[in-house]
Amino acid sequence: MQMQSSCSLPRPKSPPMARSSIIPSSLSDGLVFTAGAFLALLIFLGLYSFLSPTPIPNRLFSFSPSFSSTSSHIDDTYDPPDETFYDDPTLTYTIDKSISNWDEKRRHWLKLHPSFSGGRERILMVSGSQPYPCRSYHGDHLLLRSFKNKADYCRLHGIELFYNTALLNPSMNFFWAKIPVIRAAMLAHPEADWIWWVDSDAIFTDMEFSLPLDRYRAHNLVLHGWPELVYKKKSWCSLNAGVFLIRNCQWSFDFMDEWASMGPQSPDYEKWGKLQTSTFKDKMFPNSDDQSGLVYLILTGKGGWRDKIYLENEYYFQGYFAEIVSRLEDITERYIEEEQKGPAVLRRRHAEGVFLSYAKERNAELGKQKGADTGPTGWRRPFVTHYTGCQPCSGDRNKVYSADNCTLGMYKALNFADDQVLRIYGFRHASSVSADVQPLPFDYPRSEE
Amino acid sequence: MQMQSSCSLPRPKSPPMARSSIIPSSLSDGLVFTAGAFLALLIFLGLYSFLSPTPIPNRLFSFSPSFSSTSSHIDDTYDPPDETFYDDPTLTYTIDKSISNWDEKRRHWLKLHPSFSGGRERILMVSGSQPYPCRSYHGDHLLLRSFKNKADYCRLHGIELFYNTALLNPSMNFFWAKIPVIRAAMLAHPEADWIWWVDSDAIFTDMEFSLPLDRYRAHNLVLHGWPELVYKKKSWCSLNAGVFLIRNCQWSFDFMDEWASMGPQSPDYEKWGKLQTSTFKDKMFPNSDDQSGLVYLILTGKGGWRDKIYLENEYYFQGYFAEIVSRLEDITERYIEEEQKGPAVLRRRHAEGVFLSYAKERNAELGKQKGADTGPTGWRRPFVTHYTGCQPCSGDRNKVYSADNCTLGMYKALNFADDQVLRIYGFRHASSVSADVQPLPFDYPRSEE
Numbered sequence: 001m002q003m004q005s006s007c008s009l010p011r012p013k014s015p016p017m018a019r020s021s022i023i024p025s026s027l028s029d030g031l032v033f034t035a036g037a038f039l040a041l042l043i044f045l046g047l048y049s050f051l052s053p054t055p056i057p058n059r060l061f062s063f064s065p066s067f068s069s070t071s072s073h074i075d076d077t078y079d080p081p082d083e084t085f086y087d088d089p090t091l092t093y094t095i096d097k098s099i100s101n102w103d104e105k106r107r108h109w110l111k112l113h114p115s116f117s118g119g120r121e122r123i124l125m126v127s128g129s130q131p132y133p134c135r136s137y138h139g140d141h142l143l144l145r146s147f148k149n150k151a152d153y154c155r156l157h158g159i160e161l162f163y164n165t166a167l168l169n170p171s172m173n174f175f176w177a178k179i180p181v182i183r184a185a186m187l188a189h190p191e192a193d194w195i196w197w198v199d200s201d202a203i204f205t206d207m208e209f210s211l212p213l214d215r216y217r218a219h220n221l222v223l224h225g226w227p228e229l230v231y232k233k234k235s236w237c238s239l240n241a242g243v244f245l246i247r248n249c250q251w252s253f254d255f256m257d258e259w260a261s262m263g264p265q266s267p268d269y270e271k272w273g274k275l276q277t278s279t280f281k282d283k284m285f286p287n288s289d290d291q292s293g294l295v296y297l298i299l300t301g302k303g304g305w306r307d308k309i310y311l312e313n314e315y316y317f318q319g320y321f322a323e324i325v326s327r328l329e330d331i332t333e334r335y336i337e338e339e340q341k342g343p344a345v346l347r348r349r350h351a352e353g354v355f356l357s358y359a360k361e362r363n364a365e366l367g368k369q370k371g372a373d374t375g376p377t378g379w380r381r382p383f384v385t386h387y388t389g390c391q392p393c394s395g396d397r398n399k400v401y402s403a404d405n406c407t408l409g410m411y412k413a414l415n416f417a418d419d420q421v422l423r424i425y426g427f428r429h430a431s432s433v434s435a436d437v438q439p440l441p442f443d444y445p446r447s448e449e
Numbered sequence: 450m451q452m453q454s455s456c457s458l459p460r461p462k463s464p465p466m467a468r469s470s471i472i473p474s475s476l477s478d479g480l481v482f483t484a485g486a487f488l489a490l491l492i493f494l495g496l497y498s499f500l501s502p503t504p505i506p507n508r509l510f511s512f513s514p515s516f517s518s519t520s521s522h523i524d525d526t527y528d529p530p531d532e533t534f535y536d537d538p539t540l541t542y543t544i545d546k547s548i549s550n551w552d553e554k555r556r557h558w559l560k561l562h563p564s565f566s567g568g569r570e571r572i573l574m575v576s577g578s579q580p581y582p583c584r585s586y587h588g589d590h591l592l593l594r595s596f597k598n599k600a601d602y603c604r605l606h607g608i609e610l611f612y613n614t615a616l617l618n619p620s621m622n623f624f625w626a627k628i629p630v631i632r633a634a635m636l637a638h639p640e641a642d643w644i645w646w647v648d649s650d651a652i653f654t655d656m657e658f659s660l661p662l663d664r665y666r667a668h669n670l671v672l673h674g675w676p677e678l679v680y681k682k683k684s685w686c687s688l689n690a691g692v693f694l695i696r697n698c699q700w701s702f703d704f705m706d707e708w709a710s711m712g713p714q715s716p717d718y719e720k721w722g723k724l725q726t727s728t729f730k731d732k733m734f735p736n737s738d739d740q741s742g743l744v745y746l747i748l749t750g751k752g753g754w755r756d757k758i759y760l761e762n763e764y765y766f767q768g769y770f771a772e773i774v775s776r777l778e779d780i781t782e783r784y785i786e787e788e789q790k791g792p793a794v795l796r797r798r799h800a801e802g803v804f805l806s807y808a809k810e811r812n813a814e815l816g817k818q819k820g821a822d823t824g825p826t827g828w829r830r831p832f833v834t835h836y837t838g839c840q841p842c843s844g845d846r847n848k849v850y851s852a853d854n855c856t857l858g859m860y861k862a863l864n865f866a867d868d869q870v871l872r873i874y875g876f877r878h879a880s881s882v883s884a885d886v887q888p889l890p891f892d893y894p895r896s897e898e
Contacts, residue, residue, distance in 0.1 A: 076607065079803040086798040089891040093875025109800070116802060131884035133590035140589030141582035147593060148612050151600060155609055158525065162604070163597050166867070166886040168876060184874040188801045349535040351558070352637045353565060354528040418615070425633040426542025427617060435580035437615040442538040 074191075075115040084109045085187075093187055095169055095180045098257055102186075102250040109190045116191035121213050123245075124192040125154055126185050128164035128178070129200045129393065136395030138407050143200055143393060145414045152421045153204040156355045159196075160189075171265035175241065175290045179260045186248045198384070199242035201392060202318055203413040205328075206381035207420040208359035209315075211245070216310055220247040221255065223294070224318040225311040230299050236280040239298075239311055241291035242388055243318035255305055262293040315374040316382040322401070323376045324385050325409040328416045329432050334379045336445045338369065347443055352424045385413045408433060523640075524564040533558045534636075542636055544618055544629045547706055551635075551699040558639045565640035570662055572694075573641040574603055575634050577613035577627070578649045578842065585844030587856050592649055592842060594863045601870045602653040605804045608645075609638075620714035624690065624739045628709045635697045644701075647833070648691035650841060651767055652862040654777070655830035656869040657808035658764075660694070665759055669696040670704065672743070673767040674760040679748050685729040688747075688760055690740040691837055692767035704754055711742040764823040765831040771850070772825050773834045774858040777865045778881050783828045785894045787818065796892055801873045834862045857882060 085091055085105035110117045127150055134140045147163055154161040167173060168180035182195050189195075194213075216222050225239025246252050262272040264287075272288035279299070280292055298306045316324075339346045345361045366372040366380060374380045389398040390406035397406050415429045422428055422437060423444075430436040441447040534540055534554035559566045576599055583589045596612055603610040616622060617629035631644050638644075643662075665671050674688025695701045711721040713736075721737035725745060732741055747755045765773075788795045794810045815821040815829060823829045838847040839855035846855050864878045871877055871886060872893075879885040890896040 074802065076802055077805045077809060079799055079806040086800070092888065092891075094888045113800075113803070129593070133587055138582055140593055144578070144589055144593045144596060145614060147596060147600075148614060151596075151610065151612060155611070160604055161600065163600060165594060165597060166871060166876060166878075166884075168874075168886060168888075170885070181874075184876070187875070188873050190800055191802050350528055351535070351562075351639055353523065353640050354525055354562070356526045357528040360526060422615060424637050425617075425630075426636070427615060427633070429615075435615075436619070437617060439541065439543045439617075442541075 075113075080112050082112050084112065091187075093184045095172070095183055095256075095260055099187075099253045100250070102253050106190045106248065113191070121193040122191055123159050123194045123196050123211070124185060124189045125150060125159055125161045125196045125198060126164065126178075126182060127161070127198045127200055128181060131165045131167060134393035134395075136391075136393060139393040139395065142407070142410050142414075145418075146200055146203060146410075149203050149414060149417050150198060152417070153207055156207055156352070156421075157210060160192075169265060172260070172263050176260070176263040176265075179256050179263070179290075182246065183253065183256055186252070189248070192248050194245050194247055196245050197243065199386065199388070201387040201390060201410070202243050203385045203387070203410070203417055204383070205319075205324075205385045205413055205417050206383045207355075207417060208362055209381070209383045210356075210359070215312075216245065218308075219310040220249060220251045220308040221245070221305075222310045222312055222317065224313060224316070226313050227311055230295055230311070234280060234299065236276070236283040236289075236292045236295055238295055239291070240318050240320075240386065240388065241294050242386060243384060251308060255303075258297070258303055258305070259290065259293060262288045262290070264288075316384055318384045318386045319382045321385050321387045321390070321409055321413070322405070324382050325405070325412055327376075327379075328412055331379055331381055332416065332419075332432070335381070336448075338365065340446050340449055344443075347446055349426075349442075350424070355424065381416075387413075524562075529561050531561050533561065540636075542633045544621070544632055544705075544709055548636075548702045549699070551702050555639045555697065562640070570642040571640055572608050572643045572645050572660070573634060573638045574599060574608055574610045574645045574647060575613065575627070575631060576610070576647045576649055577630060580614045580616060583842035583844075585842060588842040588844065591856070591859050591863075594867075595649055595652060595859075598652050598863060598866050599647060601866070602656055605656055605801070605870075606659060609641075611638075618714060621709070621712050625709070625712040625714075628705050628712070628739075631695065632702065632705055635701070638697070641697050643694050643696055645694050646692065648835065648837070650836040650839060650859070651692050652834045652836070652859070652866055653832070654768075654773075654834045654862055654866050655832045656804075656866060657811055658830070658832045659805075659808070664761075665694065667757075668759040669698060669700045669757040670694070670754075671759045671761055671766065673762060673765070675762050676760055679744055679760070683729060683748060685725070685732040685738075685741040685744055687744055688740070689767050689769075689835065689837065690743050691835055692833060700757060704752075707746070707752055707754070708739065708742060711737045712739070713737075765833055767833045767835045768831045770834050770836045770839070770858055770862070771854070773831050774854070774861055776825075776828075777861055780828050780830055781865065781868075781881070784830070785897075787814065789895050789898055793892075796895055798875075798891075799873075804873065830865075836862075 085108070091099065116122075127147070129143050129147075134143065150161055150163070153159070162185055164181045167177055168184060169177070172180055178197055182197055185195055186192070196211075222245040223239045223241065224243065227238075229235045229238030246255075260266070261268060262276075263269065266272075269288055272293065273286050276288055276292040276296060277283050277286050279296060283289075283292055297303060298309055298311075342365055343361075345358070346365060348358070350358055371378055372380045374382060387406060387410050390401060390410065391397045392406065392410060397403070412432050415432055415434070419428045423440060426440055427437045428440055430438050534557070540548065565571075576596070578592050578596075583592065599610055599612070602608070611634055613630045616626055617633060618626070621629055627646055631646055634644055635641070645660075671694040672688045672690065673692065676687075678684045678687030695704075709715070710717060711725075712718065715721075718737055721742065722735050725737055725741040726732050726735050728745060728748070729741055732738075746752060747758060747760075791814055792810075794807070795814060797807070799807060820827055821829045823831060836855060836859050839850060839859065840846045841855065841859060846852070861881050864881055864883070868877045872889060875889055876886040877889055879887050
């Protein structure tokens, strides 16, 4: 369920360490002081790494997994009889009725189920698609492959995945449909610290990358976007609402209530359509949409939500496909070169169960390589490649993209990702768009030199 | 990837506790003695349960989960540098080269990775479909829903799922394609005790049922079938090769080598076609197929494999859809009735994470109900409903089935299963074939009386 149009606004040039908070620049001197201190820290760390014989384990410079998926020992076969929020007849899974005291309710449930607490933060990934066949020929097949792609990522990272094919609120369709699903998922998964919504047309193209959750400690909602485009350009494309992390807490329930109040089921739907259209000159269709609604809340500060919203742009938390797809083959070649000359550990065969051990090795190697950045000029694998505007299911793509760009592009990204998984099973695709696969020789790719 | 034809042979009438071993009746007196002892045991247990005030926790009479999915604490972020089979250049993932000493290789790997051992037996589910879009309109959408169905089952039971869309050996297509995939999966998952192959057209219709793995302790391959049909009818339909459990061990590698030697890539392919056709008078097409090949090995005892093959028919390890689909609505109604009059625990809302706790409660309740058997006359949910012969992807179904039987039938089974999952999220389908969903009231279904 995606928007009709895509965001083709050129990305702003941000310095590598630009803060991605969304607090506008007109704040107090406190911010100026903080900026100064931050710059001093940068200089210090730069000098320190030059002078010190020991590399700084610095997660700001390389996105090593700060989150391990080691499963803790859960007990799923016992539910104590003690009352919890589930036993409250006034609590509903539907979006028409607000939830209150969720943090306390969750805490109480976790106290009764101690095996679900502790260890690393738990993420539930949620995605989905429509409950009937796609109109376009490749549509459902691409959805299937994309679902597999998410399932592969989740299996490698020990993350649970809920793929939904039901329209929970018949009036909240298209891009609005995810909100009732996320809400229901939060109630069904009180053990989840985060819900990670990922659109059906967003593909994981770096299987080895883990979310740097520490960065988001002080926030409740993480999206890909640029503050500059929010405040200066006032663009509806300043962020993307198709991929986000939302914390499982009361703030999020309240936020979703406000967000959903802009939706088609709301009496204020038309009013929001007009307000969004008048605020965002580049908005391409008149009806209220979820993305414009989000930008509006951040831009205006209405409701105070923005303080807890993190706009990430230092890696492809989600990446616009048009700036990625033509580079995938080069990225593949570059990784092959690095593996051929790099340490044997990069080529070592291993069980899928210890995948993250090798992800850690690779990320450490990448951290030493010049140009191994994520972004339009770097050669690091993009984390997520999002085919926003392609509409693979309906076929109603934005006409600035050819069918090839979209369809072939999606197959390319899926194969690019699949190769990272198939490798564990001893195979790879014969080419970037081929369905055929070939066995990998021992010590691949050194054996190919 | 399914067979062209379906098996429409009427199932034999087996007594409820018939042994499903496949050893023919012409063996020694030892078997007679064993049968007598078994009967004595049955009588004893029957009397004991009558006289004893405490119910016997008897897994022979009710399929309570003997397998809990409680995850053990694995460490996926460290792979020791010690050599394992992965470092052996002579070991390949492809089917053309045999594996030897696998049990020792696996044991060695597990010793180096102690966190992957212990606890319950680990299962890896493997399924898959073709790498290009389906010909038929509903095809890919049904595959997507079926994949979701498997992903739901696995998530509820803590089982990993690998969904494959690559043809690993270009000559081994259709039903042969699974063998190279299973083999590669065994190597990629040395921690898995079992690989559970499930065809793409097989749907899990009882989310609460867990495999009774204790039954298969002495066997390496489990399929649904009837010894009577193997030995007396000599039918190619005496078992179904679309759903099976295969132990991750040397026996299985050797077995798959022999099984695969009947495939299209083998120089003996034609010979096997003729041999199978002359042996099984009801075989409907002349080429060698995986299912007839299996029956042949059991019937003749060739290679000695049959001693380790278990033919399960006491529950729908896989169930032929044509004897199930028309009963699904009645089964739904019966479960609703039982929940309305049964204990509150059957209706209690809960987290998805403790699903198995409620599965245990339900299975205990079902154990007390008359007629709650699995089978064509019982009203227990069928474990797996297999649309064999429907060919949803190509559309080339067996003409004894109408498009409605197949397509609509699959949607019915998918909805039937989906309702068991959606319930956890507070919803259900509006009807057995409807894509629409409705919210569930508190204390459903008692609130509907």
